[in-house]
Amino acid sequence: MPLTEQASAGQSKEQQSGTESLEVSLPRKADRKTSFQTVSLEEVNRLYGPSDTENVDxxxxxxxxxxxxxxxxxxxxxxxxxxxxxxxxxxxxxxxxxxxxxxxxxxxxxxxxxxxxxxxxxxxxxxxxxxxxxxxxxxxxxxxxxxxxxxxxxxxxxxxxxxxxxxxxxxxxxxxxxxxxxxxxxxxxxxxxxxxxxxxxxxxxxxxxxxxxxxxxxxxxxxxxxxxxxxxxxxxxxxxxxxxxxxxxxxxxxxxxxxxxxxxxxxxxxxxxxxxxxxxxxxxxxxxxxxxxxxxxxxxxxxxxxxxxxxxxxxxxxxxxxxxxxxxxxxxxxxxxxxxxxxxxxxxxxxxxxxxxxxxxxxxxxxxxxxxxxxxxxxxxxxxxxxxxxxxxxxxxxxxxxxxxxxxxxxxxxxxxxxxxxxxxxxxxxxxxxxxxxxxxxxxxxxxxxxxxxxxxxxRGEQTIVGVNKYAMENEPQEVPILVIDESVRHHQVERLESVRARRDQGGVSRTLDSLRKAAQRGDNTMTATIDAVREYATLGEICSALRDVYGIYEEPAI
Amino acid sequence: MIARALRDAGMEVIYTGLRQTPEMIAAAALQEDVDAVGVSILSGAHNTLCPRIVSLLREEGLKDTLVVLGGIVPQEDIPKLKAQGVAEVFLPGTNTQDIADFIRNNVKPRD
Incomplete structure (x- = not known):
């Protein structure tokens, strides 16, 4: 109820009533640490009140x-x-x-x-x-x-x-x-x-x-x-x-x-x-x-x-x-x-x-x-x-x-x-x-x-991660089952890819990829050409290669 | 992050960038004449890629180059990776100072 108390005491700022009780409390119960920060390392105040939102309409x-x-x-x-x-x-x-x-x-x-x-x-x-x-x-x-x-x-x-x-x-x-x-x-x-x-x-x-x-x-x-x-x-x-x-x-x-x-x-x-x-x-x-x-x-x-x-x-x-x-x-x-x-x-x-x-x-x-x-x-x-x-x-x-x-x-x-x-x-x-x-x-x-x-x-221990830099356990057993993906996935996927390449109309693939390259060169919208290539079962790698031919690849600047 | 922490610890660090193949890593290690190779893998591809990196380094004649791995690696994979020549595996939550100390204490001194 601090708001009502302040109002009845005629105080304009909540900090004033806060200061009175703090004078008594702080010596007895000092802050646990010198700085209270968010996980983004932003300082947080002890208390927020009307003065912190007075510019809010x-x-x-x-x-x-x-x-x-x-x-x-x-x-x-x-x-x-x-x-x-x-x-x-x-x-x-x-x-x-x-x-x-x-x-x-x-x-x-x-x-x-x-x-x-x-x-x-x-x-x-x-x-x-x-x-x-x-x-x-x-x-x-x-x-x-x-x-x-x-x-x-x-x-x-x-x-x-x-x-x-x-x-x-x-x-x-x-x-x-x-x-x-x-x-x-x-x-x-x-x-x-x-x-x-x-x-x-x-x-x-x-x-x-x-x-x-x-x-x-x-x-x-x-x-x-x-x-x-x-x-x-x-x-x-x-x-x-x-x-x-x-x-x-x-x-x-x-x-x-x-x-x-x-x-x-x-x-x-x-x-x-x-x-x-x-x-x-x-x-x-x-x-x-x-x-x-x-x-x-x-x-x-x-x-x-x-x-x-x-x-x-x-x-x-x-x-x-x-x-x-x-x-x-x-x-x-x-x-x-x-x-x-x-x-x-x-x-x-x-x-x-x-x-x-x-x-x-x-x-x-x-x-x-x-x-x-x-x-x-x-x-x-x-x-x-x-x-x-x-x-x-x-x-x-x-x-x-x-x-x-x-x-x-x-x-x-x-x-x-x-x-x-x-x-x-x-x-x-x-x-x-x-x-x-x-x-x-x-x-x-x-x-x-x-x-x-x-x-x-x-x-430095200023930011706590429970179980890692505080409350850590020695020789902790790995207690949970995990999902393992093995190399059989690659074999399965490569097989399907080979079968797709064998079954499709190669002429249609080449023609649609050419159209895509041309659309990209002209600066036209590439979506229709991309959809046409996909319909012919052109692969992801082939379509991206066609666009790489036109656009080139990104080189990361030194940061 | 790791590169900066190791530089702050006084090491010369050559950052090769993301998504290097084992061949690219071995070539860079040879060209730069490094003492240690640090690899970060979060995708689960460590069992395929790490043994390749170690054997390519050895084929290039880099017999003593220390290979360390950091990333998301299940406990049960660690003994196998070490047997294949990975000197240490750093798991999430490791202090960067511990990584620097390990490298400093385990690289082969130059003659």
Whole structure:
């Protein structure tokens, strides 16, 4: 009740009453440490009160859920109308194995699919490339051609299930394969919804799975925007991702700032290519991390919505409300999971997921506890899904909209996040934009520095990781079963690839790949040519090679 | 991160970049005349790639070059990797100072 007490005593600042009790308390109970910091190494005050939010104007800065600037969420009804989509990222081994995992998750109550592809797929190489050695099916499902994609979605109606695909450098090829599979199932492209990650900027910034030089890669992204706007209007052709930026060691603020500035860059490029702002931007979606520092994460999501709304209205002149409404997916922080005492990860994931929910996410992936050891087993994947179901249906947190709104601490942190992000925008704008900033290595260096500072704080014991630098156990037994992917996956995939190459019309493959090269050379939209090549069963590696012939490959600048 | 920590510990570090094949790693090690090769693998491909790296180094005549691995490696794979010539496997949560100390204490002194 400190607020009422202050008011009756006629004190204007809560700090005054705080100081009185502190004078008595502090000598008896000194702070446990000299500095209290978030996991992003940001200082946190002892107490927050009205003076920390006195520059907040409720109508201007917070408003009601469903109202500009959407700080409290984009839907007036929050999760009372519709819960978030429980979308567990899955993929390993052969397309058949992943298809079985998808069906298992759907049977257990999952509400959307999310595909993890293996490293060769992410890099645009076929399973039989020498560069794929040792990696086929390891970090995700192996896909080299339409035949693999047909097996992956066998018995899964793409008109009814929304599918998110984590693929970036070769994203346009995967969009093409997805659409052709849907077409073969008899699905109507105008009814398909789902998401392509397709965020190439964060690859150069953090994840580092690139193929082509940055400006050609940006052109491919804009091609997918244009194509989807015309032909697949309910599909999200991009998920602008802070997740990987955070996993690479960025702070919460850097994740927020770089991701939103990436979003602005895509909007800039789309507008310059002649796309209608209020038609294509509503289909831009976002993807954030949910890390350990609970309130910092909640503030990050709330600030993200507010910044995006303001940028779209004030910087770009959007008039469509949906252009201003940021929709995002959240995944708990893989980087926070520990190899040591892995069952502790269940608790970390639950708390991180709660931050995502209280931040108003549209969909959520909860990591499995064994992900610091290997890809998840069925059992671990099920506990991760159950974690979301418990949050949704037992805790009551979904009963009311934005329950943390109005908290002095959360609103002050939300403001701080917004101000910090705008400061980064100013620096990046001064460089000429995000593409230029990435070419100069700016966000890469900022993240690298934060990662290093965190590592040092961890090694000094200032940042605790339970079971690792505190409460560690000697000779801890490895107590959980893990999923092992062996080399038989590669043999299986290479066999299918050989059979595809033997059966297809070689003339059709050469002709469509030539058309694709020509479209790329002329600067035309490449999507139609890519779809034609996919229909002929041109492989992923062949299509990416055709584009490499025209665009060349990316060389990383020295950071 | 590791490169910077080892530089801070006083070592000369040649960072070859991501996704190098075993052949590229062995060639770089030979050309730069290194004392140690550090490999980071998070994907689970260590059982395929590490033995190849060690045997290519030995074929190039780099008999004493120390090979260390960091990444996500199941406990049961570690004895096999060590038998194949990997000197040490650093798991998640390792202090960068411990890595620097191991390398300093285990590289073969130059004549």
């Amino acid at each position: 409720f109508d201007r800065d917070i408003s009601a859920p469903g109202h500009f600037p959407y700080t409290r969420g984009i839907h007036a009804t929050g999760y009372r109308g519709k819960l978030w989509t429980m979308r567990q990222f899955a993929g390993f081994g052969t397309p058949e194995e992943t298809n079985a995992r998808f069906k298992y998750l759907l049977r257990e109550g999952q509400t959307g699919l999310s595909v993890a592809y293996d490293l060769p797929a992410l890099m645009g190489y076929d399973a039989d490339s020498p560069l794929s050695e040792g990696e086929v099916g390891k970090c995700g499902v192996a896909v080299s051609s339409l035949a693999d994609m047909e097996a992956l979605f066998d018995g899964i109606p793409l008109e009814n299930v929304t599918v998110s695909q984590t693929i970036n450098a070769p994203a346009s090829v995967f969009l093409a394969m997805y659409l052709v599979v849907a077409e073969k199932q008899g699905a109507d492209w105008t009814k398909i919804s789902g998401t392509l990650q397709n965020d190439i900027l964060k690859e150069y910034i953090a994840q580092k799975e690139w193929i082509y030089p940055i400006r050609s890669a940006m052109k491919l992204v804009i091609d997918t925007f244009e194509f989807c706007t015309q032909h697949v209007p309910r599909y999200n052709p991009i998920s602008v991702s802070g997740y990987h930026i955070r996993e690479a060691g960025a702070t919460a603020l850097q994740e927020l700032a770089f991701t939103l500035r990436d979003g602005i860059e895509y909007v800039d490029w789309g507008v310059r290519a002649g796309l209608d702002l209020d038609q294509f931007v509503p289909r831009i979606s976002f993807f954030f991390n949910a890390h350990n520092d609970f309130f910092e994460e909640v503030a990050k999501y709330r600030a993200a919505r507010r910044i995006w709304a303001r940028m779209m209205r004030d910087r770009f002149g959007a008039v469509n409300e949906r252009t201003m409404q940021m929709r995002f997916h959240t995944q708990t922080a893989g980087v926070s999971l520990t190899f040591q005492q892995p069952l502790n990860n269940i608790i970390r994931v639950a708390i991180q997921a709660l931050a995502g929910v209280l931040g108003g996410t549209q969909s959520l992936h909860t990591d499995a506890y064994d992900e610091a050891l290997a890809l998840p087993t069925d059992r671990a994947a099920l506990i991760a899904l159950r974690t979301q179901q418990i949050i949704a249906e037992e805790t009551g947190v979904a009963n009311t909209v934005d329950p943390l709104g109005g908290s002095y601490f959360v609103e002050a942190l939300t403001n701080k996040m917004e101000a910090g992000a705008l400061d980064y925008f100013g620096r990046i704008d001064a460089m000429g934009g995000m593409v230029e900033a990435v070419e100069k290595g700016f966000p890469q260096r900022e993240i690298q520095e934060s990662a290093y500072q965190y590592q040092k704080a961890f090694e």
